[in-house]
Amino acid sequence: MTLAKPEAVRASVEKAVAAGIPVVTINAGGEHSGAAGALSHIGQEESVAGEAVGEELNERGRKKALCVIHEQGNVSLEARCAGVKKTFRGTVENLNVEGTNMPASTSSIEAKLQTGRDIDTVVTLGAPFAAATVKAKAGAGSEAEVNTFDLNAEVVEQLKAKEIGFAVDQQPYLQGYLAVDGLWLHRTNGNVLGGGKPVLTGPALVTDKDVPALEKYTARGTR
Amino acid sequence: MVGAVAVFLFFAVVADSFLRPSSFGTVLYAASVIGIMAVPVALLMIGGEFDLSAGVLVTSSALVSSMFSYQMTANIWVGVLVSLLVTLAVGVFNGVMLTRTKLPSFIITLGTFLMLTGLNLGLTKLISGTVSTKSIADMEGFDSAKALFASQVTVGGVNLKVTVVWWLALVAVATWILLRTRAGNWIFAVGGGAEAARAVGVPVNRTRIGLYMGVSLGAWISGQHLLFSFDVVQSGEGVGNELIYIIAAVIGGCLITGGYGSAIGSAVGAFIFGMTSKGIVYAEWDPDWFKFFLGAMLLLATLLNAWVRKRAEATR
Structure with a gap:
């Protein structure tokens, strides 16, 4: 339950x-x-997972993070972003997007990246939004690193292609x-x-180094 | 129109990055995605009806296309065409139910909305095993379909998505239908008063069914865009968008009671909505207050439009 x-x-x-x-x-x-x-x-x-993300971002030398909340007012999503804020030494900005509307989410992230030129990492809280951010990044000409909560077969593909830095697997x-x-x-x-x-x-943090082992598990849906 | 200019000037002043050419591309994209659906929804509203299923129908259309191609390992275009037929069939269902039962379209399309929401999730899980479809990016025909539904060109530093072309084309076609064809007169007549229209020989039922099929066509275009820009489709998407389409049409001057409105108006409405929702991000206002600002800006823009129209009519 x-x-x-x-x-x-x-x-x-x-x-x-x-x-x-x-x-x-x-x-x-x-x-x-x-x-x-x-x-x-x-x-x-959730807050512990967020904190782990904040620490990992410190390790990667990031300065300004964007935390994308895809369901405004959702307690666990807010807790994740708050966790990131707690441990991350740089600044964290939140962005609310319409999670049920992919094109709108993409254009909002794109708009945010266009205006916040100094954002050097984006943390999304669900796998589909990492894909949207990768698109938005291209549209905005941003160099920000995309990191995400959630792991699925596509995220593994994107980790492999180095389009996503790391993923937080629960x-x-x-x-x-x-x-x-x-x-x-x-x-x-x-x-x-x-x-x-x-x-x-x-949180279990996975990167492109874990991909070879992960691929066969995500394909059968157990990771 | 004045409302759109006012919103544009407002954000040009308060948000530094709003006037950059790249930002313009983003705003146009946001507006076009709403606009493609706002056009047929506006026609439907002029005809006096609602469609609450329009939002999830977009997702259904994308899901059908993706899963058919994947499961049948068929050329992508086969899936795209099957999706067109299925989506049109939903429109026909809405229209026929409406004309046969004489229930309010609000109730009928609410039923379709809920059924489609359930079907989207249920069938996707049954067929794909997860809540999203499998990627079809490596299948035959993907590239050409992507070029048609989800490509982009860069013109003078502005990233223009192909959805903008679809949007403008739909506005042009819909305007032509409304103002220059007999079907356009029928739409206004049916929305103004169905009984009177029937009395003078307007095929009321056919007009209504046609209008729902128009919404289906828009949903099909939007759905294919959704699919080909992301390769995969999340089955839970689209809920709530139906309201945004209606909002765009109403901001653009459509009467909720029917009989009045225009396709160009819906485009202006979509543009105002797109500008406002992205402009707030460009202005870097507190994200927690996003919806409040959005609501307030839309209300002000529409009030300004209504006020200007009244003044114009008074001086005439």
């Missing part, structure tokens, strides 16, 4: 727990998991796998994963 909107599903989780059904929460909403009575939470801490396959595994061990061996704390499956 995922707690992306904790207020909305919490009552159902509590009902399940009361009925004696063990619940493991995955992906989003780690901080609400324990309160709702779930056994454990397996996911990525290993969703692992989340699903560990959740079921955890429930099975709870049932057969009385185990509890995480000791009341979230079990983190990310």
Whole structure:
């Protein structure tokens, strides 16, 4: 069960727990998991992931980052950008784009890159928006490095082509796998994963060096 | 028109980078993507109807084209043509449902909107296994299709996307239909009063179905652009865009009640919307307030337009 909107599903989780059904929460909403009575939470801490990105950008010597939010007001997306801001020594600017409208997203990023000439890296929060940024970059004649959250087959291709610097993988396959595994061990061996704390499956930062190993896993959809 | 000039001058003053030639290309692109759909949506509104399914229909059209080509390993152009037929069929469905049931188009196209949203996601997942389609960039015919739907040329430092050409061509054709053909008179007549129009022999039902097919045609062009500029299509896209098309038409002077409006007006509306939404980015205003500024600017531009029109009519 995922707690992306904790207020909305919490009552159902509590009902399940009361009925004696063990619940493991995955992906989003780690901080609400324990309160709702779930056994454990397996996911990525969005702010921690953002912080890791900020540090990686420091390492790469970036000065000014643009954080593209594709759904205005989404708590976990805001948390990622806030995390980047926390650890990144340069400046971070946010940009809200219309996530359901690719051409509009592209032209907004393009406009931003045209006006912010000193932006030397763009962090997108979803794979499709990395592709949009690569397009926008060409349109704006910008040299900014594109980095992104999320990993899929296309991002791997773009990592390989060095169009994307690095990607932040939260290993969703692992989340699903560990959740079921955890429930099975709870049932057969009385185990509890995480000791009341979230079990983190990310952030795992991947670059073009990881591509050869990754390709075959993303092709079968498990990374 | 005055509203568009005012918005242009405003951003020229407050945003340094707005007047650069490269920025102009970006703004035109943003306007054209809205404009291609705003033209047929404006015609439909002149004819007195709405289409809430227009936004997701664009995505459906792109998905059909992409998945057909990929699954059949056919030439890209086969998929593109199949997509045209399927998209037109959705328009016919909307039109026939409207004329047969006599329910408000708001309800019928709301139904189509929701069904298409579900179909987009459901079928894509069923066929591709994920929420987006597979890349078709390496398939036969891709390059020629891309040239037609998603190419660009650089003229004097301005990146002009081919969508701008499509947009202007649609505006020209629609204006010609509205002002110079019998079908144009039918559209105004149907939107002004369907019963009266029928009484004087206007084929009301055929006109309405035709208008929905026009929206389909626009959705097909936009959908192919979406596909060929990104190689892949996200199945969840397009939701909410239907409103933007309607907004562009209304800013451009279309009456919500039908019977009045123009294709050129819709182009001006799309241009105002494109300028405003990108101008706010160029002006580097706080992104959290983006929607507020967008709403306020659109309201002001439209008020200015209405005020000028009233003055002009008063002095006539």
